[in-house]
Amino acid sequence: MPRWGMVIDLDRCTGCAACEVACKSENNIATVRPDQADMGRAMSWMKVETKIEGDFPDTRLSFAPRPCMQCDNPPCVKVCPVSATYLSPEGIVGQIYPRCIGCRYCANACPYTAKYFNWFAPAWPDSERAHLDPDVSVRPRGVMEKCTFCDHRLQQAKENARAAGRPLRESDFQPACADACPTRAIVFGDLDNPAHRVSTLKNDPRATRLMESLGTEPKVYYLTQKA
């Protein structure tokens, strides 16, 4: 059984946010009104976090693309009263929208703020419904949503591999963010498969995980010179 994980090389990230937009396009993420965005209600499963330090001219700025960490010990799963969020056998933390009651406990439990609540019915002008991805739900008002490592792409990749009668290859399944990244800073694969790049990169001396002390066991690793 694979254990999907991601390695993000922060020393390669230019903070361009192509991953963010690629994710929004792939996963039908709705846009909220400007004033609601000001209230922090904009949704972005993949979000390039920015940290600015110092003052001109000694300014430093660092970026960290932040998807769902897909924890092996996910705090969000423990608090869900209806099992709408759960850890799949392949290590992806799933969110089942029709089952979600919108209590938002999981959003509060997530230390990475990777879960988003749909405050509104999705706002798509009629003409723009055309570009919605038919492989992914459009979430209704009142449910939580989160990064799924583009699980629908995994389903399709498995289907293609089985149709061709061959095993799933690393290159078959890449989430949208990794696909779009122009510097190839995002690497995706099976953490337990020695043939996949992530399984070696996660042991790189530069590798670190966010808030490891919490014991969440994230499956997203960051590579950075400055630990």
Add this chain to the structure above:
Amino acid sequence: MSFDRRQFLFALGGGVVAGAGLSEIAAGLAAPTGLLGPVPVPHPAWAPGVEQRVASACLVCPSRCGIRGRIVDGRLVRIDGNPLHPLSQGGLCPRGAAGVQMQYSPGRLTAPLLRAGPRGAGRWRPLSWDGAVSLLVERLGRLRAAGGPQAAAVLAGYCAGSMEDLWRQFLRAYGSANYAADAYADGGDAVMAAMHGVARRPAYDLDRATLVLSFGAPLFEAWWSPVQAAVAYGRTERIREGAPRPRFVQVDTRFSRTAARSSEWIGVRPRTHAILALGIAYVLIREALVDADFLAAHVSGYEDWSDAAGGHEGYRTAVLRRYRTEEVSAATGVSVERIVGLARAFAAGPRSLAICGPDVTLAPDGLLAGLAVHSLNVLVGSVSRPGGVLVGEDPPLAPIAAVTLDDVARRGLAHGPLAAGAPFGEGGGETGAERGAALAEAIAARSPGSVQALLLYYANPLASATRPERWAAALARVPLVVSFSPFHDETTRQADLIIPDLLPYERWQDAPAPASYPYPAWAVVRPLVAPPTGALGTADVLLAVANRLGGTVAASLPHPDMHALLKARARGLFAARRGMPFGDAFATEYQRQMEERGWWLGGGAPAGGGGGFDAFWTRVVESGGWADPFYDYTDGGRMRRTPSGRIELMPADVRRRLQPDAGPYDFIARAEPPAPAGYPLRLQPYRVSTLASGTIGLEPWLAERPALFPDVYWVPWVEVNPATARSLGLEDGAPAWVTSAHGRYRARVKHFPGAARDVVNAPYGLRHPDGELANPLQLLDGAADPLTGLSSWATTFVHLERA
């Protein structure tokens, strides 16, 4: 485009929700009836889900990356990178990925519109496509019949490849030399013209460089190709080249995303980039780190020389005399140690490259500053060698057709362009290219009727011009203004006729890689989705107009449509016996090595490229384009096209145009004027990556995240140092007026420690949610570089007050 989208967003009410529910149910889907209401679905009707992935190219910025559209049941649902495109290699920027929102924007125009009220009233009458073409034929035909074809003019935004060639050929055959460009420029072409005698913007071998020293070039943001820079930035160690990842060093007055992601960022005082460059040159010369062999063999003007006019000071003397490290340090604010360290690192390379960008060249002495920066490449011999500055070439396309001129055209062309371009302006004087500003001035200054028909192609001068009032005056004097914009903008409001172009995902076009990329790469843009019924792309409109004008105009443009034109031009590639349809990394490298050894085996095809031209064309279209991955570094002559056959460090053409007692490298002697009373802050406009060419509405995905700040959404902002903002009583997020002596606009104040204390960093061309443009260019003082004609973006001062 922004208006309708916004109306929609604000009108999220009961009707919309109920309506959505109804249509889903009508489609026969069992809707759950929980408390949360119906579950919305991507597409209301059932669909087979038949998927295609089609290669094309992105047209939203000059980078022209390869894309692959994911098309499901005829709808474009996603844009991915095309992994076979040699420049972008499958990468994409956020703008490219957001293209699907442009395609399905509710604000796009689908039919030609004829003005129905007075100009600017916004009343329009829809016109049939045939009616629009007929109207254009009638008006342009009448102009020609009256013997005045020179009174037709074209103002084009960023436009390259066959589309530019088509406009030029059309105008030439018609009989006018008035083609003007109003697009992104960074003065690189002027530097190449002055020092190398080459009429082309420089190419940079980023893939092989080990140290990239950028002076104000927004490499990862709004450069010629942010993706080209990103691919170089992210490249893994290349065994073949033995090159580690390049080190990027960013020199600028603005702490940008590029600066943040460079190995080193050097903040300099405003307008002192060139001083720092020459300070580095000083150390290189003093420590004998220059490439003496290269200078002796290929460069003139380094040492002092004398001719009939007397003795002249060479580059070496000029630099040694004026740019002592302590003085440079005092002027730029960069420590002596850093300057020396930078110079030594640049010399040690082994493959160093200096790039200058718009923050340097959009200034009254922009060309000279550009020369100063580029002189570093010449000093270390980083010209025409791996990892250096190169000069690319156009793909060997066949010409559109032979141009034939009748007497009317010949007489019209004899009038020449209406406004003479600047001596080092884009394209020079011969081709008739000139900056838009010069055209506006010429229209306003000449007798009425000097321009009878003005065709605007992706140009919105009322928003993008430095002094929009000049354009407003000019437009008022032109009896027929035609815009080909697919969205309403400031200038379409003043137009008489709008013939909306097809969107980039609906039409045939070509997309040559930008000049910053050293290899000829020619991507084919092809329709991914069906255009609105009956709609014509601007290229097809032009070909139809030419055909119906008849005579020599029709004979010069004999193709029925753009697809036929592109296919005909690709015969040149087929006959060139070089290059290949796009292939994977292995095929491309194989091709490069073969060509390096003098072989061409049919463009990577094992069977010698069999199948003839049609098979070749199919492969080009299906792979996404054609490229030649080989660059001949041994051909140094490509970079030495001056009359002397040498690279001119002290270009004669430039010196001739300076004051008699001035040299090209006198920056430190020129005192920078202080800020005028009442305007204490320097305005530094810049392009944001999500909006490289400015003045359009952002797609919602981009509007949610227009820049590097996680908390900036939708509303235009200006970056101000927190200490400065606090002293003005402006908290983070405060609405403010940015006011110069020439105008003002509204923006939100963003506290940003990366802004210098006396500078306001102002992104160019964003819009407020109500559609109002927030445009710092309209505040500029109107100064320009007399040598390049480019407006100065660095010499305007403003003050801020709460709005």
Add this chain to the structure above:
Amino acid sequence: MRAWLTGGAAGIAIGIAVAVTAARWAGAVTQPVAFDHRKHTQDLKLDCALCHPNVAVGQHPGLPSVEICAMCHQTRLGTSSASAQVTGYVTSGRPLVFRKLFGLPPYVFFTHRRHVAIAKLPCADCHGDIALTTTPPRRPLVTITMNFCLHCHLKMHQSTDCIACHR
């Protein structure tokens, strides 16, 4: 802001009302032509994929378009009124739109390709004896519930992971 929220709530309420009412109607499907599955699949031995062209490649198998009918029904065949009707559609160029009978909720992501082309399940497993019907059924012959899916998935040792079908 408040007005906006109220508007949204009102909209939801209307949406629910409409949905409840419409769901009751949605069960009954009438087809434009009285299509005889038995005639086509049993007597003429036509393959299902002839009229449902995407059954092995797509999510939805596809329903026959008038072009598919026209392959045989250019001229009138047999004596049935339905046949005459089809020929009428073919010759007049009027659009012939068959309606979907089996439906899944929008949050279930099912592909025919996986079940037909890869797992090689017979159509009858989910669609019952549709091939033997002589007139178009107005309701699905099999009620497909999550239980129905899971029963088979467990029997065939296939994934029962939620995100395999819900996303």
